[in-house]
Amino acid sequence: MVFGVVLILLVIGSVLFHFLSPWYLTPLASNWSIIDTTLDITFWVTGVVFVAINLFMAWCVLKFRYRKDRRAHYEPENKKLEIWLTVITSIGVAAMLTPGLYAWAQFVNPPEDADLVEVIGKQWQWSYRFPGEDGMLGTIDSRHISAANPFGINPDDPRGQDDVLVASNEVHLPIDRPVKLLLRSQDVLHDFAVAQFRVKMDLVPGLVTYIWLTPTVVGKYDVLCEELCGVGHYTMRGHVVIDEETDFKAWLKTYPTYAQTVSGVGVESTTAGTSLVEQGRKLAQSRGCLGCHSVDGSAGVGPTWQGLFGKTETMVDGSTVVVDADYLKESILNPGARVVQGFAPIMPPGSFSDQELDAINAYIKDGLGGGS
Amino acid sequence: MSTVAHDADEFVAPAEVPEMELYHPKTWLGKYVFSQDAKVIAVQYACTAIAIGLVALAMSMLMRLQLGFPGSFSFIDPSIYLQLVTMHGMIMVIYLLTALFLGGFGNYLIPLMVGARDMVFPYVNMVSFHVYFVAVLVLVASMFVPGGSTGAGWTLYPPQAILPGTPGSDLGIVLMLVSLALFIIGFTMGGLNYVVTVLQARTRGMTLMRMPLTVWGIFMATVLALLAFPALFVSAIMMILDETIGTSFFMPAIVSMGQQLEYAGGSPVLFQHLFWFFGHPEVYIVALPAFGIVSDLLAVHARKAIFGYRMMVWAIIIIGALSFVVWAHHMYVSGMNPYFGFFFATTTLIIAVPTAIKVYNWVLTLWRGNIRLTVPMLFAIGFIFTFINGGLTGLFLGNVTIDLPLSDTMFVVAHFHMVMAVSPVLVVFGAIYHWYPKVTGRMLDDTLGKFHFWVTFLGTYAIYYPMHYLGFLGVPRRYYSIEGIDFIPESAMSLNAGISIAAFIVGAVQLVFFYNMFVSYYRGREAGGNPWEATTLEWQTPDTPPKHGNFGKDLPLVYRWAYDYSVPGAELDYIPQNVPPSRVEKGESVDPDEGKPA
Numbered sequence: 020m021v022f023g024v025v026l027i028l029l030v031i032g033s034v035l036f037h038f039l040s041p042w043y044l045t046p047l048a049s050n051w052s053i054i055d056t057t058l059d060i061t062f063w064v065t066g067v068v069f070v071a072i073n074l075f076m077a078w079c080v081l082k083f084r085y086r087k088d089r090r091a092h093y094e095p096e097n098k099k100l101e102i103w104l105t106v107i108t109s110i111g112v113a114a115m116l117t118p119g120l121y122a123w124a125q126f127v128n129p130p131e132d133a134d135l136v137e138v139i140g141k142q143w144q145w146s147y148r149f150p151g152e153d154g155m156l157g158t159i160d161s162r163h164i165s166a167a168n169p170f171g172i173n174p175d176d177p178r179g180q181d182d183v184l185v186a187s188n189e190v191h192l193p194i195d196r197p198v199k200l201l202l203r204s205q206d207v208l209h210d211f212a213v214a215q216f217r218v219k220m221d222l223v224p225g226l227v228t229y230i231w232l233t234p235t236v237v238g239k240y241d242v243l244c245e246e247l248c249g250v251g252h253y254t255m256r257g258h259v260v261i262d263e264e265t266d267f268k269a270w271l272k273t274y275p276t277y278a279q280t281v282s283g284v285g286v287e288s289t290t291a292g293t294s295l296v297e298q299g300r301k302l303a304q305s306r307g308c309l310g311c312h313s314v315d316g317s318a319g320v321g322p323t324w325q326g327l328f329g330k331t332e333t334m335v336d337g338s339t340v341v342v343d344a345d346y347l348k349e350s351i352l353n354p355g356a357r358v359v360q361g362f363a364p365i366m367p368p369g370s371f372s373d374q375e376l377d378a379i380n381a382y383i384k385d386g387l388g389g390g391s
Numbered sequence: 392m393s394t395v396a397h398d399a400d401e402f403v404a405p406a407e408v409p410e411m412e413l414y415h416p417k418t419w420l421g422k423y424v425f426s427q428d429a430k431v432i433a434v435q436y437a438c439t440a441i442a443i444g445l446v447a448l449a450m451s452m453l454m455r456l457q458l459g460f461p462g463s464f465s466f467i468d469p470s471i472y473l474q475l476v477t478m479h480g481m482i483m484v485i486y487l488l489t490a491l492f493l494g495g496f497g498n499y500l501i502p503l504m505v506g507a508r509d510m511v512f513p514y515v516n517m518v519s520f521h522v523y524f525v526a527v528l529v530l531v532a533s534m535f536v537p538g539g540s541t542g543a544g545w546t547l548y549p550p551q552a553i554l555p556g557t558p559g560s561d562l563g564i565v566l567m568l569v570s571l572a573l574f575i576i577g578f579t580m581g582g583l584n585y586v587v588t589v590l591q592a593r594t595r596g597m598t599l600m601r602m603p604l605t606v607w608g609i610f611m612a613t614v615l616a617l618l619a620f621p622a623l624f625v626s627a628i629m630m631i632l633d634e635t636i637g638t639s640f641f642m643p644a645i646v647s648m649g650q651q652l653e654y655a656g657g658s659p660v661l662f663q664h665l666f667w668f669f670g671h672p673e674v675y676i677v678a679l680p681a682f683g684i685v686s687d688l689l690a691v692h693a694r695k696a697i698f699g700y701r702m703m704v705w706a707i708i709i710i711g712a713l714s715f716v717v718w719a720h721h722m723y724v725s726g727m728n729p730y731f732g733f734f735f736a737t738t739t740l741i742i743a744v745p746t747a748i749k750v751y752n753w754v755l756t757l758w759r760g761n762i763r764l765t766v767p768m769l770f771a772i773g774f775i776f777t778f779i780n781g782g783l784t785g786l787f788l789g790n791v792t793i794d795l796p797l798s799d800t801m802f803v804v805a806h807f808h809m810v811m812a813v814s815p816v817l818v819v820f821g822a823i824y825h826w827y828p829k830v831t832g833r834m835l836d837d838t839l840g841k842f843h844f845w846v847t848f849l850g851t852y853a854i855y856y857p858m859h860y861l862g863f864l865g866v867p868r869r870y871y872s873i874e875g876i877d878f879i880p881e882s883a884m885s886l887n888a889g890i891s892i893a894a895f896i897v898g899a900v901q902l903v904f905f906y907n908m909f910v911s912y913y914r915g916r917e918a919g920g921n922p923w924e925a926t927t928l929e930w931q932t933p934d935t936p937p938k939h940g941n942f943g944k945d946l947p948l949v950y951r952w953a954y955d956y957s958v959p960g961a962e963l964d965y966i967p968q969n970v971p972p973s974r975v976e977k978g979e980s981v982d983p984d985e986g987k988p989a
Contacts, residue, residue, distance in 0.1 A: 025849075026776060033856060036856065044796070057790065061786055065786055069783055072750065073779060075758075076772070079757040080762060086761065091694045091695035091760045092760070095700060095954065096702075112744060112786075115786060115790055116790060120737070123729075123791045124733075142647070142648070162651065171646075206554065206645050206646060207645075208548055208551065214878050215878065219795060221724055222726070225657075225659070240877075245799035245867045249551050249554075249557045250469045250556060253867075253869075253870040253872050318468070319469075355648075363555075363558075365555055365556045367648045
């Protein structure tokens with residue numbers, strides 16, 4: 020008695036939970052409504068099956084409970100019934116698979132006129148590259164990657180000279196323009212995922228993978244890495260901002276081309292007029308420093324920056340160091356040199372200009388109130 | 392009487408089964424440690440698997456502490472969290488479920504159910520367990536080496552598994568891979584035994600289509616394992632080489648932490664293909680024995696022939712075969728050629744058809760049955776409920792398009808726990824309540840058993856059903872912390888806390904089960920030979936627990952299939968497989984405690 024009733028209540032509860040709970044798909048902000056539609060179809064088909072089979076089972080449990088004076092029905096097989104059930108199941112499966120494959124055909128074929136943007140992942144930061152005025156991305160090789168050339172751009176490729184390099188985990192994209200995101204990883208597997216866009220794909224070192232979408236709603240969305248990429252995996256986040264076309268163009272102008280980063284001309288324009296501390300704060304945010312280093316004293320993958328400047332830290336080899344500007348610079352450019360006790364030597368070396376280093380130092384020293 | 396073919400009234404002679412010579416040990420060591428008796432080996436396997444499984448259960452509790460109450464338990468740092476995630480998954484899938492179903496239930500039930508004295512190669516069987524035991528020791532050792540165990544996730548994807556930045560990327564990962572290789576070596580010895588015993592050592596009259604579905608499930612799972620594990624074996628060996636001597640099987644040119652590495656030309660995606668070529672059949676290596684066992688539990692306790700036996704056998708075989716052509720549905724967003732998606736989505740959804748047929752037939756076995764709601768039956772019906780739920784969500788993930796938003800989210804975690812953690816574990820519990828009386832001669836306590844069932848069944852549903860909805864939101868899996876993600880509402884954090892509390896309750900209640908097992912061993916009600924009034928041969932042994940050699944002087948002769956329950960005209964509502972037709976026709980009663988094979 021109890022069991023049958025509980026099964027019925029579980030079915031009712033599951034259905035109610037589905038309709039009443041506040042948790043469901045995050046609102047869509049791209050063209051991929053067909054994914055949501057396919058999901059809805061699947062929900063209806065599977066939902067009906069779930070309710071029907073379980074209620075039938077609950078009824079059986081209630082109705083056919085053991086009685087000493089009764090025998091179970093002896094019917095080892097019923098071909099007709101089995102064939103019917105097989106046919107109905109196959110139809111249900113086809114009803115779900117067909118829209119699924121139809122949508123997948125769209126996913127694997129990006130529109131010809133889609134803009135190209137490259138997404139680069141490395142532990143545990145995002146950066147982005149836009150083709151310059153020629154509309155083409157220059158070639159890249161991991162053998163070219165160095166502190167001076169963090170994107171690994173082939174210096175001899177003329178198509179790469181005008182590529183715009185966004186060394187920040189925040190990227191902007193124009194609304195209503197189809198965009199094909201080329202995904203590259205420099206080290207391990209990552210996965211570029213934005214819940215509001217629905218589509219996601221792994222970044223694989225040695226391969227270029229892709230997704231495409233058309234953003235449809237202006238706003239700022241979280242980018243999450245969704246393929247386990249090491250201890251800092253959960254901190255590998257960024258933002259994608261969907262702008263109107265003009266805002267997007269203005270934003271893109273604030274980033275240098277590859278040629279500019281090589282020559283050093285025209286790079287400083289973005290920082291004009293802001294204080295060094297403010298510049299440092301922005302850098303720390305956009306380069307992903309704050310994924311591992313908290314600024315409020317809470318624990319993280321790396322030591323907190325709150326009150327760090329002037330503090331005496333014990334190193335893994337037992338020696339002590341008073342944190343000053345030189346130690347901070349060394350730790351940013353060559354993190355493995357002197358590592359604080361209790362932390363793993365896993366910080367990726369940063370590539371920063373001298374001015375940027377000063378800005379970050381200023382942020383840590385003056386912005387986050389170090390004692391001495 | 393019915394005209395069904397497998398209810399043959401005549402005796403069918405299979406290939407001649409020669410009597411085997413058994414090695415009877417004379418010392419305590421020979422009897423309990425280096426035993427060649429499949430039943431002792433079964434208990435050794437089961438105890439080892441459950442012991443290491445308890446470690447993995449404790450790990451999941453620690454994970455839930457962090458997920459439910461982030462920041463409150465500072466000893467769980469991001470490295471430790473990933474190590475817990477990895478070890479929990481690896482232990483549960485391989486070292487608990489695979490070892491328990493095949494090494495545990497397989498060893499105990501196959502010889503008894505097919506009417507054999509023992510496995511065909513008892514010595515190899517013994518070695519199989521000892522290699523498995525060493526594999527477990529190596530696994531445990533990996534938790535205590537410098538750097539700790541690997542934190543690469545149970546899938547161990549390179550490059551990160553062997554690069555700094557992942558916990559345990561030195562010794563931890565090497566020991567993990569060595570342990571896996573050992574496990575596979577040990578399993579292969581056992582697995583050959585299970586297959587050969589089923590094919591070669593069945594007693595007279597035990598045709599393949601008269602075998603209980605338990606044996607079919609374990610047999611087919613073993614075939615899958617023998618074919619699938621080699622893929623994992625080669626990937627383990629190749630990754631060890633990549634890590635130790637710097638080969639580049641899975642490693643392309645990489646800049647790690649600002650360092651140009653020496654690797655070049657390898658493919659991380661190749662590893663994933665190899666891993667899932669093993670990994671997907673692995674799902675069915677766990678599921679098929681559960682399917683088989685639950686079929687028998689349902690038939691025995693509903694006093695009814697399993698519905699559509701032949702269809703059930705073919706479904707097991709078809710599912711087994713198809714499980715080798717669906718592996719890349721784990722890789723829709725891995726960066727493999729996206730056109731693979733069409734093929735693998737189609738095969739994956741096709742496999743839903745034979746699986747659905749199995750579910751229908753279980754439910755139709757209950758239909759017009761005479762259902763005894765014993766503790767094993769509660770677990771069996773609970774299994775059907777959770778398996779329907781977990782199976783249906785598989786249709787979301789298998790349908791390539793819907794996998795895009797849901798892949799790598801908590802939806803996946805909820806799905807695979809429902810379908811290959813909760814469901815098989817409910818069957819494991821049901822099976823233990825069902826066969827414990829045969830193994831020990833005593834019944835488990837009913838009240839404790841019912842309490843254990845209710846909390847486990849309702850508790851696990853409370854854990855995993857709502858978790859799917861976190862996945863719909865987009866909450867990623869394998870995240871140490873989801874704080875600071877804008878689209879995740881505060882209420883999702885409360886849900887996580889609720890899930891954790893349900894998990895702690897379910898975890899704690901398992902102690903009741905172990906208490907029951909322990910106390911009943913000494914004080915449980917005497918079971919007798921056939922307490923459930925079942926038809927299969929393991930209940931017809933002259934001794935309970937069965938002695939080494941299983942049966943008396945002569946092996947039982949089999950006259951009928953395993954499901955003669957409630958046969959019209961028969962006096963009792965069950966006819967054991969070894970009862971000749973003449974005795975049924977004469978209306979002679981079948982004495983369950985007579986125990987003498989015909």
